[in-house]
Amino acid sequence: MAVQRRGNFKISDSNTTEKKIKRYNVHRQTSHSRAFIITLLLLTAICAVVSWLFLSFNDDITETLVSRWEALSQPRVFVVQCSEDYENHKRFPGCTPTKCGRAVSDNVVTKEEAQMLKRLAERGLSLGGSDGGASILDLHSGALSWGKKFVNIYRYFSAEINDVFTEDDFKLYRDVRGRIQRVIAETFGLDPTQMHLTKPTFFSRINSTGAKTTHDEYWHPHIDKVTYGSFDYTSLLYLTDYSVDFGGGRFIFMDPDGNRTVEPLSGRVSFFSSGSENLHRVEKVAWGTRYAITVSFTCDPDHAISDPILP
The missing domain is CATH 1.20.5 (Single alpha-helices involved in coiled-coils or other helix-helix interfaces)
Incomplete structure (x- = not known):
């Protein structure tokens, strides 16, 4: 058992x-x-x-026209066929586009000058700024983003304005504007005396903050000649570097056969004829802060504006 x-x-x-x-x-x-x-x-x-x-x-970008890593010793020019937009406006010999295109130059403005202009923009925009991702400062009209609206910086901050800006700031701004005008004239074979500064011409500061109003929605495709009417030539002076100071934020030309982009670089000037041959947009900024100046020109003296003067 x-x-x-x-x-x-x-x-x-x-x-x-x-x-x-x-x-x-x-x-x-x-x-x-x-x-x-x-x-x-x-x-x-x-x-x-x-x-x-x-x-x-x-974002379907098929070609980079000029990268952030290049340093151009001469303007890089890309010729495109002019659209019919200009036929619907009064023509001005010596100025109205007959040769259209886009170009990029790295030897119009030095990096040091670009940094000085960036600091100018920072001081001005520090007084206000949009609630959304895009803020502007227009030294000509005095328009400054303020929450969901705009104020006139010269009136609203009249007591502080001389502590924010100096005569040297405005002198540099006017000098740079003149150089941009000359390189556009040389590139497109124009008479620079027939070109006139027009509005809007302004500093922009863009970051990844979500849009609060339609003014913050900078990324939509548009044609400057259609949007503004007076524009014949548009230029952008970049004050910060793509992939270093910010991500996204590239300038995109939207052509029938694909997109082409310019990567911002401090001191780089990108300019183009303003008709529908240059449909474009700005890529959304993903991180960091993108600073630039939009400088626009018209052939119509009736739409001319003067250089800004410190009050």
């Missing part, structure tokens, strides 16, 4: 061990399945993030 009890005990122990092994195998398979599912989910999430980043930053 004792032997039988020992035999029964051994059989019972064997059954228990077998059950434990089975449970262990089931648990191991379940753990492997869970690990596989978790890994698959992680890979799926990573792929989704990578795809989102690719779509956000690539």
